[in-house]
Each structure stands twice: as C-alpha cells, then as structure tokens.
C-alpha cells in the first residue's frame with residue numbers, strides 16, 4: 001500500500017474542506033484533501049449555486065413586471081431552456097477542473113477516492129481503480145464530508161424513485177406535475193423555481209411553511225406560492241407512495257387524500273455523510289453527526305480529530321461552514337506550532353457566531369432574510385425581549401422599488417442589554433439588506449448608537465429607522 005504523510009488531512013473537498021486546507025497551508029503546514037466525487041462539494045454542483053441560478057431568471061422577470069414602464073417591455077415568458085443552460089454554467093457543467101486548478105494554486109494536495117479513518121491520525125483512500133493509499137496526519141484529521149438528503153421511511157417511497165435536492169437542482173427538464181414533501185427551505189425554493197418554470201406544484205408541508213422562521217415569513221411565502229398557482233397543503237402527511245407503469249407517482253396522505261405527480265421531491269432535511277468513514281475505528285458511532293467544541297474539535301475525538309461544516313450539525317449553510325473552516329484551520333496551526341489559542345468567546349479560534357448570529361437568505365418570493373434569534377427562540381433561551389415589527393411596504397424606498405410591494409420586518413431586542421438579538425425581513429430583493437443586521441448583532445451595537453446609523457433616503461433600509469422609532473428612544 002502506498003503511504004504518504006501530511007500535517008493535516010481533510011476528508012471531503014466541499015466548500016468547507018477546501019477552506020480548512022487553505023487556512024492550514026496559509027499557516028505554513030502541509031495539507032491534503034480527499035474527495036470521492038467533485039471538488040467543490042454539494043454547494044457548487046447540486047445545492048446553492050444551481051438552485052439560485054434556477055430562481056434568478058424568474059425573480060428578474062417578476063421585478064420587471066412589477067414596474068409600470070418596465071412591464072410593457074416584457075413581451076414573453078421565461079425561456080426555460082435558457083434558464084437551464086445558465087444553471088448548467090453555474091454548476092460548471094458538473095466538472096471540477098476549475099476547483100482542482102485552484103487547489104493546485106493554493107498548494108493543497110488532492111487524493112481522489114473514498115476516504116475512511118483507519119485509526120489515530122490515519123486515513124485510507126480507496127480510488128476508483130480499487131487502489132488504496134494510506135495517509136497519515138502529523139497533526140490533525142478534519143472531517144468535512146457534508147450531508148445528504150434524508151429520505152423518510154414512508155411505505156413505497158424509495159421504490160417510487162423520488163427526487164432529492166440533487167435531482168431537482170440538476171434537472172434536465174421540467175416535470176408537468178411536481179409534488180414536494182416538506183415545507184422548509186429546499187421545499188419552498190424549489191416550489192418557487194419549478195412553478196416559475198411551468199410545473200404544477202403541490203407542496204405537502206406537514207409541519208407548516210418555513211416553520212423555523214418568524215411566522216410572518218412563512219405566511220407571506222405561502223400566500224405568494226398560492227397566488228402563483230402552487231397548491232400548499234399545510235399539515236399534510238404522506239402515508240404511502242408508489243410509481244405506476246406509466247411513470248405517474250401516487251401519494252396517499254394520512255386521512256386518505258391522494259396526490260398524483262410526475263415527480264416527487266423529498267425535502268425534509270439532511271443526514272450526515274459519516275456512515276462509511278471509519279468512525280468505529282476511533283470509538284465513534286458510524287452515521288452520527290459529529291459533535292464538536294467551539295474550536296471544531298470532535299468531542300471524544302482524541303484531540304486530533306476535527307469536524308467542520310454540515311457534518312457537525314451546528315449550522316447547515318455554506319457561509320457558516322466556511323466561517324468554521326477559518327477557525328478550525330487557524331486553531332490547528334496554532335496548536336501545531338505552539339502559538340497561543342484564542343478560544344474565548346468571539347476569539348479568533350472559535351465559531352461563536354454559530355450559536356447566536358447566523359445569517360440566512362431563503363430565495364423565495366418574497367425573499368426571507370434572517371439573522372440571529374426569532375422571537376420564539378429568544379424566549380425559549382430565557383431572554384427578556386421586546387419585538388418590534390414594521391410594514392416593509394410603508395417606507396418610500398419600497399414603494400419606489402415595486403408596485404404592490406409586500407413585506408415585513410421584525411427586530412427582536414434583548415431588553416436587559418438593549419441590543420438586537422434577531423432580525424427578519426421578508427420582501428422582494430431584501431437579501432442584500434441582511435448584512436447590516438448581522439453586523440448590529442455580532443457587534444452588539446447598543447440601540448442608542450444605532451440611532452446614529454442613518455439609512456440613506458429613499459432606500460428599503462429606511463425600515464431600520466422606522467423600527468427604531470417604533471421602539472422609542
């Protein structure tokens with residue numbers, strides 16, 4: 001067996017694994033990444049990038065149609081083939097040459113194949129040709145193997161060959177009828193995308209629409225989906241499924257109702273890619289999420305094992321995984337070189353923001369942008385809060401932005417510290433509004449100082465002033 005040694009070995013070359021390796025190399029250590037599929041991971045080829053490319057054309061069309069003067073210039077409908085072709089481009093046509101070239105330029109070694117931990121600081125890589133290479137790490141092994149779509153144990157569902165987010169993101173055509181199981185982020189984004197591309201969509205949202213978000217966000221998205229022709233069935237649970245000889249999928253709901261579709265997309269959350277990575281060889285449970293401390297070191301992982309990104313379940317988002325990667329890479333370098341470890345809250349070597357200040361944009365119509373705690377989550381955390389709401393349509397910038405603008409903003413204030421701990425905004429094109437709130441929350445900017453952060457007129461950001469005015473001085 002061929003053997004090779006590096007300072008750090010990273011299992012998985014998704015956005016998170018790539019970034020851990022980059023930080024480690026920038027810190028003066030050597031690093032190798034092990035990748036069994038495409039360098040770039042889920043985000044680049046089957047998640048963030050292709051799905052946003054599927055959504056963007058319809059969003060631009062909606063924006064034009066919402067403006068007298070511009071709407072008259074729109075003479076046709078979406079060009080579905082062009083949307084799919086643009087999506088193909090944003091997925092690099094499912095080829096990773098560009099990302100491999102970046103790895104080379106960054107001085108990171110790549111081992112293609114399935115990686116398995118085989119003991120303390122060792123990883124076995126089995127290539128497609130069956131040849132195995134043994135890698136040893138002088139300092140750390142980082143698991144960044146990500147997650148996969150969870151398919152529930154519903155009678156007949158697996159045999160019905162459901163789509164997961166992968167098939168939806170990479171679809172080469174548009175099914176006439178699409179049923180979606182789930183009401184979360186993937187379900188609402190893909191309902192928005194496929195409805196705009198011409199599918200007749202049914203969303204089966206057992207637990208509601210965007211149940212993790214502020215309630216007004218789910219309500220606005222549900223109303224908008226329904227207006228665009230999507231059937232949204234709140235509380236609907238699928239009891240059994242089947243696909244008949246002509247390809248039609250039949251779903252039977254608890255209570256007996258039936259739904260027919262040409263494809264069914266399962267979007268009920270994720271499962272960690274840890275079933276076959278050798279966790280048992282180091283006393284950990286195969287198939288489990290890898291719990292970590294704030295420096296991303298695996299609990300009971302011997303001190304040399306780290307886990308970053310989706311696989312540790314802290315936050316399943318690319319930007320937050322990459323934030324963890326920067327902390328993990330830097331702390332591995334610090335520990336390897338004997339430099340001081342800065343693991344105090346908000347220190348260089350910890351991912352403090354994971355707990356309290358995670359930004360997310362759901363690219364539905366309307367967009368939902370949020371950071372920090374919802375009112376419900378803040379109350380559950382025992383904070384004494386005050387909730388301030390404002391109609392987003394009632395600022396001049398919004399009225400100018402689109403006719404019939406609909407939206408809502410909410411800030412959640414920690415009354416004991418007089419700082420914002422949560423912010424949610426729903427409305428057309430609000431994604432870029434979010435970073436101001438992220439800075440206010442991470443910076444723990446006192447409300448009295450925020451009065452001096454004056455939003456420009458006439459922008460949608462003026463809602464910040466209105467929220468402060470409602471709160472009072």
Ligand SMILES: Cc1cc2nc3c(=O)[nH]c(=O)nc-3n(C[C@H](O)[C@H](O)[C@H](O)COP(=O)(O)OP(=O)(O)OC[C@H]3O[C@@H](n4cnc5c(N)ncnc54)[C@H](O)[C@@H]3O)c2cc1C
Nearest residue numbers: 012014016036041042047048115145146309310316317318
């Ligand atoms: C449909 C969809 C849309 C999304 N949109 C967004 C979005 O807009 N914004 C956002 O921030 N997040 C989004 N996400 C979440 C985002 O995709 C993930 O948070 C992100 O990909 C996690 O990165 P990662 O590096 O941890 O894992 P992954 O991207 O899953 O990468 C893990 C890599 O490890 C490899 N691997 C796994 N096991 C092994 C092994 N044993 N040996 C070798 N290699 C292995 C895999 O092949 C993969 O390349 C979306 C998710 C989905 C499903």
Ligand SMILES: NC(=O)c1ccc[n+]([C@@H]2O[C@H](COP(=O)([O-])OP(=O)(O)OC[C@H]3O[C@@H](n4cnc5c(N)ncnc54)[C@H](O)[C@@H]3O)[C@@H](O)[C@H]2O)c1
Nearest residue numbers: 152182183184185186187206207267268269316361362363
């Ligand atoms: N724009 C973005 O940032 C973006 C886009 C897509 C996905 N993602 C990330 O990808 C991850 C996965 O997304 P997702 O939509 O699959 O998960 P999710 O957790 O957002 O939503 C899953 C939904 O399915 C429901 N559910 C769970 N089990 C069910 C069952 N058996 N039957 C019916 N419903 C069930 C849940 O209540 C939940 O509402 C998320 O963590 C999300 O953050 C992010």
